[in-house]
Amino acid sequence: MTTQATRVPAQRDGDLAAEGLSVGYRSRDGLTQVLADVSVRLRSGRILGLAGESGSGKSTLALSMLGYRVSGQETLAGRIDFDGRDLDRASIKDLRKVWGARLAYLPQDTATSLNPALTIRRHFIEGLRRHQGLDTEEAVRRSVEWLGRVEIPEPETALHKYPHQFSGGQQQRIALALALSVEPEVLILDEPTTGLDVVTQAHVNRLIVALARDAGIAALYVSHNLALLATVCDELAIMYAGQIVEQGVAAEVYAAPRHPYTAALIGAVPTIASDRALHGIPGIPRPSVPVHVCGFADRCGFRTEACDTDIPLVTLAEVRSARCVRLDELPPFDPAAEPAPATAVARSSATVDKDADTILTVHRVGVVFSRPGSGEPFVAVDDVSVRVPAGRALGIAGESGSGKSTLLRSIAGLVRPATGTITYRGKELAGLAGDRPVALRRSIQIVFQNPDATLNPRHTVYQSLERPLKLFRPDIARRDRRDAVAAMMRQVRLSPDLLDRFPRHLSGGQRQRVAIGRALLAEPEVLLCDEVTSALDVSVQASILELLVGLQADRELTVVFVTHDLGVLRAVADEAIILQNGVIRESGPTARLLRTPQHPYTMELIAAVPSPERSAEFLGGGS
Amino acid sequence: MTADVLNTVTAADVAAPRQRRWRGFLAIPQGGFGVALLLLLLLLVVIGPFIAPDSPNEISDQPILGPSAQHWLGTDAYGRDILSRVLHGGASVILLPLLAVSLAMVVATLVGLLSGYLGGKVDSVVTWVINIALAIPSYLAVLVVVAAFGGGGAVVVTAVAVVYAPYITRVIRSATQAIAPREFVLAARARGESLGWILFREITPNIGPTLLVEIALRFTYAIMFIASLSFLGLGVQPPSSNWGVMVAQNRALLLVSPVGVLVPALLIGVLAIAVNLIADALTQFFGDRIHERLMV
Amino acid sequence: MTQTVEQVGRPPVRRAPRRLPYLVRQLITLLVTLFAITIVIFGLTAIAGDPARDILGQYATDAQVTAFQQIHGLDQPIVVRYLEWLGGIFRGDLGISYQSNGPVWDVISPRLGPSIVLVLFSWLLTVVISVPIGLYSGVRLRGHRDAAVTFVTLIVAAFPEFVLGLILAIVLGVWLAWLPVDSTAVSMGGLFDSPSAYVLPGITIALGTIPYIIRLMRANAREVASETYVRAAVLRGVTEPSLSLRHILPNAAPPVVTALGLQFAGLIGGVVVAETLFGFPGMGQLLAQSAASRDAPVVEALALMIGAVFVVANLAADAIVVYVTPKLRDAVR
Numbered sequence A: 001m002t003t004q005a006t007r008v009p010a011q012r013d014g015d016l017a018a019e020g021l022s023v024g025y026r027s028r029d030g031l032t033q034v035l036a037d038v039s040v041r042l043r044s045g046r047i048l049g050l051a052g053e054s055g056s057g058k059s060t061l062a063l064s065m066l067g068y069r070v071s072g073q074e075t076l077a078g079r080i081d082f083d084g085r086d087l088d089r090a091s092i093k094d095l096r097k098v099w100g101a102r103l104a105y106l107p108q109d110t111a112t113s114l115n116p117a118l119t120i121r122r123h124f125i126e127g128l129r130r131h132q133g134l135d136t137e138e139a140v141r142r143s144v145e146w147l148g149r150v151e152i153p154e155p156e157t158a159l160h161k162y163p164h165q166f167s168g169g170q171q172q173r174i175a176l177a178l179a180l181s182v183e184p185e186v187l188i189l190d191e192p193t194t195g196l197d198v199v200t201q202a203h204v205n206r207l208i209v210a211l212a213r214d215a216g217i218a219a220l221y222v223s224h225n226l227a228l229l230a231t232v233c234d235e236l237a238i239m240y241a242g243q244i245v246e247q248g249v250a251a252e253v254y255a256a257p258r259h260p261y262t263a264a265l266i267g268a269v270p271t272i273a274s275d276r277a278l279h280g281i282p283g284i285p286r287p288s289v290p291v292h293v294c295g296f297a298d299r300c301g302f303r304t305e306a307c308d309t310d311i312p313l314v315t316l317a318e319v320r321s322a323r324c325v326r327l328d329e330l331p332p333f334d335p336a337a338e339p340a341p342a343t344a345v346a347r348s349s350a351t352v353d354k355d356a357d358t359i360l361t362v363h364r365v366g367v368v369f370s371r372p373g374s375g376e377p378f379v380a381v382d383d384v385s386v387r388v389p390a391g392r393a394l395g396i397a398g399e400s401g402s403g404k405s406t407l408l409r410s411i412a413g414l415v416r417p418a419t420g421t422i423t424y425r426g427k428e429l430a431g432l433a434g435d436r437p438v439a440l441r442r443s444i445q446i447v448f449q450n451p452d453a454t455l456n457p458r459h460t461v462y463q464s465l466e467r468p469l470k471l472f473r474p475d476i477a478r479r480d481r482r483d484a485v486a487a488m489m490r491q492v493r494l495s496p497d498l499l500d501r502f503p504r505h506l507s508g509g510q511r512q513r514v515a516i517g518r519a520l521l522a523e524p525e526v527l528l529c530d531e532v533t534s535a536l537d538v539s540v541q542a543s544i545l546e547l548l549v550g551l552q553a554d555r556e557l558t559v560v561f562v563t564h565d566l567g568v569l570r571a572v573a574d575e576a577i578i579l580q581n582g583v584i585r586e587s588g589p590t591a592r593l594l595r596t597p598q599h600p601y602t603m604e605l606i607a608a609v610p611s612p613e614r615s616a617e618f619l620g621g622g623s
Numbered sequence B: 001m002t003a004d005v006l007n008t009v010t011a012a013d014v015a016a017p018r019q020r021r022w023r024g025f026l027a028i029p030q031g032g033f034g035v036a037l038l039l040l041l042l043l044l045v046v047i048g049p050f051i052a053p054d055s056p057n058e059i060s061d062q063p064i065l066g067p068s069a070q071h072w073l074g075t076d077a078y079g080r081d082i083l084s085r086v087l088h089g090g091a092s093v094i095l096l097p098l099l100a101v102s103l104a105m106v107v108a109t110l111v112g113l114l115s116g117y118l119g120g121k122v123d124s125v126v127t128w129v130i131n132i133a134l135a136i137p138s139y140l141a142v143l144v145v146v147a148a149f150g151g152g153g154a155v156v157v158t159a160v161a162v163v164y165a166p167y168i169t170r171v172i173r174s175a176t177q178a179i180a181p182r183e184f185v186l187a188a189r190a191r192g193e194s195l196g197w198i199l200f201r202e203i204t205p206n207i208g209p210t211l212l213v214e215i216a217l218r219f220t221y222a223i224m225f226i227a228s229l230s231f232l233g234l235g236v237q238p239p240s241s242n243w244g245v246m247v248a249q250n251r252a253l254l255l256v257s258p259v260g261v262l263v264p265a266l267l268i269g270v271l272a273i274a275v276n277l278i279a280d281a282l283t284q285f286f287g288d289r290i291h292e293r294l295m296v
Numbered sequence C: 001m002t003q004t005v006e007q008v009g010r011p012p013v014r015r016a017p018r019r020l021p022y023l024v025r026q027l028i029t030l031l032v033t034l035f036a037i038t039i040v041i042f043g044l045t046a047i048a049g050d051p052a053r054d055i056l057g058q059y060a061t062d063a064q065v066t067a068f069q070q071i072h073g074l075d076q077p078i079v080v081r082y083l084e085w086l087g088g089i090f091r092g093d094l095g096i097s098y099q100s101n102g103p104v105w106d107v108i109s110p111r112l113g114p115s116i117v118l119v120l121f122s123w124l125l126t127v128v129i130s131v132p133i134g135l136y137s138g139v140r141l142r143g144h145r146d147a148a149v150t151f152v153t154l155i156v157a158a159f160p161e162f163v164l165g166l167i168l169a170i171v172l173g174v175w176l177a178w179l180p181v182d183s184t185a186v187s188m189g190g191l192f193d194s195p196s197a198y199v200l201p202g203i204t205i206a207l208g209t210i211p212y213i214i215r216l217m218r219a220n221a222r223e224v225a226s227e228t229y230v231r232a233a234v235l236r237g238v239t240e241p242s243l244s245l246r247h248i249l250p251n252a253a254p255p256v257v258t259a260l261g262l263q264f265a266g267l268i269g270g271v272v273v274a275e276t277l278f279g280f281p282g283m284g285q286l287l288a289q290s291a292a293s294r295d296a297p298v299v300e301a302l303a304l305m306i307g308a309v310f311v312v313a314n315l316a317a318d319a320i321v322v323y324v325t326p327k328l329r330d331a332v333r
């Protein structure tokens, strides 16, 4: 399968290109192909965004383009062209001459991209001496200059510090400076801002774009965040199951996607700007290239028999191509359209029932932890008061460390507040769940963030789901439990066939559904959700959000939903609270709060959300 | 002490639940080889007494004879047939360590689970005791006990169990600490499950693999340790035909007939190797990293 | 609806106790641990009861027993005995040996020198052999060659020292006859008059720890080598030996340093066995003999000395680890 339909523009010095690249990983179980027929070209002064869900092969492509192979990795076809040379077949000696000199790389994990045992100075001068032939003095001068450019305060002092003495955002900026200081021609960025707070992310992204443009670098920007890439990149390539399914000018691809996957993905991305409904994509992303069938076929609503073949990349315009056999027959993209099986998340901001009953009152609650190691106390939740109206969805948003989860956990009785009270329907709740009467424990249920840990790995799905019945539902006879559990599985849109499986046999999305089912089996009145979708792919996130919103309405549940993503907040919450450093900064109806924020912090958060429609503003703002 | 700061165990280090079948375990070279070796030795130890030509303490010939058709491994200083002694002497080499490890495991698992899960004051006290205990080298502690109470099998087994318990507790405690903040445990707490349920139904199954690795490793160490003590004349006492005792007694014959010393010595080595191979295979099989983290 | 009360009160924050400087804290730990060790050592001997009969034999007269008890202070209450023992240590008086009936110090002192030399020799041997092998196999070796290193260490690690020593003695001492299988010569003449007598016991002791340190070094080097920052360094064009020595080793070393600290006195097990096996006239041999003959005062004194070295070595290793790890260096301030 080497259908190369894209028109390849004349190649120039400094261009780096993958041409018909196919890559696989060899393990004990044989060969798994993870990239198929991938062709991308990085051009000087332009940033190419590579978007895709986890496991789609983004990182593999990013590293392959550098000629770097992890153990077990094999190139099955194609080449990496750099100056007419094939990097994939270059000797390690030749590669070492271009690595860090003409090709620079910024790795995925912020926290570990700098060596903890070396000073910043050591990081810099090593490369500058080797690749630029500078003497130490010169190298130091250059480093200081670059640290200044990435806005590190007091660059001279910073040079003598170690990585851990900087914040995550600063570390990533230092890594960026390090990569650019050798004046490379190509820069490969693999999720350079994932794991950072939104505000910091926005800052780092502005720097990346400004500096890359400035230096006329050809850049590949890999991310799972489609909206971000559409905002910061010139061109966009969408990857699915190891293939590029669509490619083109960023704004065009985002505004008018042609491929069914791109269209569905855009429909699944929560946005803060509008009340556009969210649609999940059924199924889960596949981690490897399928054989002789369209990679997206098992989740595509437009599949026909014609799709059961190797699908070629079709060129649509000069830099526009897509990999689908039915491009001409598909309806034009309409973000408001309902997908075939229509259940969608749509929260209207209209009805705010002023005098809904208060079901849960958090009164001046404060939580103090002691820092591990030093034992110093720090205040995680600081004198917070909240009234939660019955039957509504309250969202709590804030950056990491703002105390959102802690607040939620204190309501659930997992953390004992140092001060303040929490009352449920007028009754004061004991600090720890174990001390609360059964009826109260039953009424408040919690669902957690991490799908890998939310279910006990050694219990089957049935064992996990049966537990709340045993504890809270004496009304259901022992022999009826299995039926009740199976019924709940259907409610959370899972097949009861999965009941005897272990969590490791389930995907992340399925595990979160089971966790939601486990909470609902207790028949609670209040459902606490702690970032329940943040570890999931967007397409899966959207379907979980659909499910939650549907259940909330059907069962008249009160939902308290914690999230760091304002788009998600908009999608699920009627009312919202913005938390920072354990303090409430602003609260109010979600739509209003996001449209006309009052507090500067809320404004800052909103400005940091990438928005393709306001790309120039995003890139220009703040810096 | 001992750079506690380094010994941070995370959930990722705790051995994962079994993902592959046990056949997968035997397919790991160390695993298959170790199990085969251990079975072979067990066979020797079990049927040894029945096939031995003489009884172990019977003076059957001249003293200090080299290997011959009649005495394959020769005779020792008392004229006892070395082969017969070897065939009789394996049981205590295996059983004493097994006893010591079992004893230590039971106590350590309970204490480790409780202190790891409950944290707070309980944990502080347990940690303090562990740190003190680990500040005394094992050999030293056991030798002090022997000096105080006299040697012998029972004393040595108890002493080794007591000396090993803090090490095991530390491993179990760390594993528990890594599992306890996981969200399924939080979910159980939010449901108001009992302490017993949380410890034994939620946590224990998840540290099961760690326990297995720990047992195998400890067993290896205990075999070596107790055999060495017997060699030093502090463990099992003559005239027992325990392999360690035999090495000590026949050491004087080193220059005359090395086989008589070498065979029991090698058998102890092979036994420990078999168990050690199994421990290593278990570590690989379960992806256990706690032991590496805690440097045991 | 939701509302924010303006902040009238905040949760009460208890002040963290003032932290003492790192070295002071380490010293306190050291003293407390040593104190605890004295209690354990003395306590164990004390709860075992009166050893007079066991030592003197069942035919000893009552008068002999009483005399024995008086000489060794066994007729006093336990607390008094403990305090006298402790006080004696500060005065340099370690008590009277049950067996030789002379001062414990006289029994121990001739054996200190040889044992210290032996331990230093085997410890250095361990460091010099295991660190490079571990680092190299962790960073560079893959596949069969790596498996071979692992396998060999696994095998050697499972041989008790006395078995290893025996094999060495038979091969190097008996068959090849390169080295003396008996180290008694050490007690004659000066400390360094018979260097060959140190070799077999030294290697035996080292072989007990080498596999362990190799494995630890290898595992840590392997883990660090797979870190993102190492991959990033490779992709910045960093080459060997800078990659191994500058980028990997400093991050992989701390646990190994700790282990080497532990091993310094943890070698005692090997020392006891090897000295006994080769007839090496050192502390280890004395310890085994005294334990067997239930000479409690000698065992107590030896245990205390070795325990003290162990604790000091550990804390020194801790301090080194903290010093070479930038993150910890900041954390302890």
Ligand SMILES: Nc1ncnc2c1ncn2[C@@H]1O[C@H](COP(=O)(O)OP(=O)(O)OP(=O)(O)O)[C@@H](O)[C@H]1O
Pocket (backbone or CB within 6 Å): A025, A026, A027, A034, A052, A053, A054, A055, A056, A057, A058, A059, A060, A061, A070, A071, A072, A224, A287, A288
């Ligand atoms: N070293 C490896 N050995 C075997 N398989 C691998 C290896 N690295 C990645 N894979 C597999 O290759 C596929 C693509 O992985 P890759 O890391 O390139 O995806 P990604 O798009 O970067 O995902 P993420 O968003 O999670 O970073 C996945 O199925 C992954 O499990």
Ligand code: SF4
Pocket (backbone or CB within 6 Å): A259, A260, A261, A294, A295, A296, A297, A298, A300, A301, A302, A303, A304, A306, A307, A311, A323, A324, A325, A326
């Ligand atoms: S080729 Fe078929 S299955 Fe694939 S995206 Fe196009 S319509 Fe869907």
Ligand SMILES: [Mg+2]
Pocket (backbone or CB within 6 Å): A058, A059, A060, A108, A190, A191
């Ligand atoms: Mg990736």
